[in-house]
Amino acid sequence: MRLAILGGGGFRVPLVYGALVGDPLVDEVVLHDTSAQRLRVIASVVGAQQAVARREGHRAPAVRVTASLDEALRGADFVFSAIRVGGTEGRVRDERVPLGEGLLGQETVGAGGVLYGLRTVPVAMGIARRVKALAPDAWVINFTNPAGMVTEAMARVLGPRVIGICDSPVGLVRRAARAAGADPDAPGFGFDYVGLNHLGWLRSLTAGGRDLLPGLLADPAALATFEEGRLFGAEWLSALGSLPNEYLHYYYFRREALAAVRRSAATRGEFLHERQSAFFAAADGADGAVAYGLWQRARLEREQTYMAENRAATGGWERDPHDLDGGGYDRVALALMRAVARDEPAVLVLNVPGGGAVSLLDPQAVVEVPCEVGAFGARPLPVSAPDEHQGGLMLALKSVERAAIEAAETGSRAAALRALVRHPLVDSAAAAGRVLDAAGFSR
Numbered sequence: 001m002r003l004a005i006l007g008g009g010g011f012r013v014p015l016v017y018g019a020l021v022g023d024p025l026v027d028e029v030v031l032h033d034t035s036a037q038r039l040r041v042i043a044s045v046v047g048a049q050q051a052v053a054r055r056e057g058h059r060a061p062a063v064r065v066t067a068s069l070d071e072a073l074r075g076a077d078f079v080f081s082a083i084r085v086g087g088t089e090g091r092v093r094d095e096r097v098p099l100g101e102g103l104l105g106q107e108t109v110g111a112g113g114v115l116y117g118l119r120t121v122p123v124a125m126g127i128a129r130r131v132k133a134l135a136p137d138a139w140v141i142n143f144t145n146p147a148g149m150v151t152e153a154m155a156r157v158l159g160p161r162v163i164g165i166c167d168s169p170v171g172l173v174r175r176a177a178r179a180a181g182a183d184p185d186a187p188g189f190g191f192d193y194v195g196l197n198h199l200g201w202l203r204s205l206t207a208g209g210r211d212l213l214p215g216l217l218a219d220p221a222a223l224a225t226f227e228e229g230r231l232f233g234a235e236w237l238s239a240l241g242s243l244p245n246e247y248l249h250y251y252y253f254r255r256e257a258l259a260a261v262r263r264s265a266a267t268r269g270e271f272l273h274e275r276q277s278a279f280f281a282a283a284d285g286a287d288g289a290v291a292y293g294l295w296q297r298a299r300l301e302r303e304q305t306y307m308a309e310n311r312a313a314t315g316g317w318e319r320d321p322h323d324l325d326g327g328g329y330d331r332v333a334l335a336l337m338r339a340v341a342r343d344e345p346a347v348l349v350l351n352v353p354g355g356g357a358v359s360l361l362d363p364q365a366v367v368e369v370p371c372e373v374g375a376f377g378a379r380p381l382p383v384s385a386p387d388e389h390q391g392g393l394m395l396a397l398k399s400v401e402r403a404a405i406e407a408a409e410t411g412s413r414a415a416a417l418r419a420l421v422r423h424p425l426v427d428s429a430a431a432a433g434r435v436l437d438a439a440g441f442s443r
């Protein structure tokens, strides 16, 4: 089997490659990127991973590199789309521009997420059209953020052939299970999660036929042992009655999260831009093993500093080694690929058209829900209906996504303004207009 990775020069590609080592599923990985330097560096890191793996007697897929999208797509069985349109410089602007108006800047949430989507959707849809023309039987796994909006846009071209992934729901489930004393890999373990990408809630956690979530939500000591428990705090969690995805911290603690972002010297995008530019410059031309070592260090630093502002806003705690090991999106992708390619049934939380599983949204609307996965693709499992609060936010965000897709497709400033102002974290149409001006969206 051949796997094409679009955004093959991306910083996290070695994670994906590492997950493939030792598994006979993929014979060849084709890396495609629009940046020659990034492609060169990541190919050399992956080459070093391959050499280490083979020396230790493991299978490791062959690697090919191409600057041509069409060449990457031809003959691909799976396509990972993990692009960053505008590079990390683009993320810096998406996050900085709204901050100038006192609005949250985050790559997937609030005005920042809308700006990132406006730039990314046309490119993602262009890729979807090339896949449809050149590899109509391939499965596309979308990693590109904002993943919900981008998957919704690509699904208009590819239908159920595109599946969006994120590691935050499975991370939440596993961390919560551990805190409740359950083994998420044991038979009989189950859970109920519903939402859109970066906007979801875990509503039950069953083991041995019993729902462990009410007990966990009423146990401050257990809540203090994992990321989401610490972020949201025992009082709010027991009042809410569910465990929110970590990105809901920007909604439930918007003033504290925003204040922490404004206080920190660099935004997340600025930090990553600086660190990754330094990594790519230092690794370019270096020996593969040296580049691999530099990458490992930069990767650890990235994980340790993840959501640092949100943690600063809630007491400034460090991430737990368990939190760094929530399952990883590379492993979600591999589990999905394995289930589809080998028709080995699995249940994974994925972003797919809901097909009626969430009845308050139309069947085409992409939702993030537990899915049954097999050779047929991913099919949403029945979930209990979102409550009024969950449903209200899901509808609001779906209308944001759809207005942003309309704006991205047509260039309509009015649609872009609707996307921004419909967002619950944007409090002024006047400020939203200025954000569009500052972002250069003038059509």
Ligand code: G6P
Pocket (backbone or CB within 6 Å): 145, 166, 167, 168, 268, 272, 302, 306, 307, 329
């Ligand atoms: C989580 C999110 C992803 C995000 C990643 C890295 O895994 O679910 O959507 O891309 O973190 O975030 P960062 O801020 O480090 O780029």
Ligand code: MN
Pocket (backbone or CB within 6 Å): 147, 165, 166, 167, 168, 198
């Ligand atoms: Mn995500």
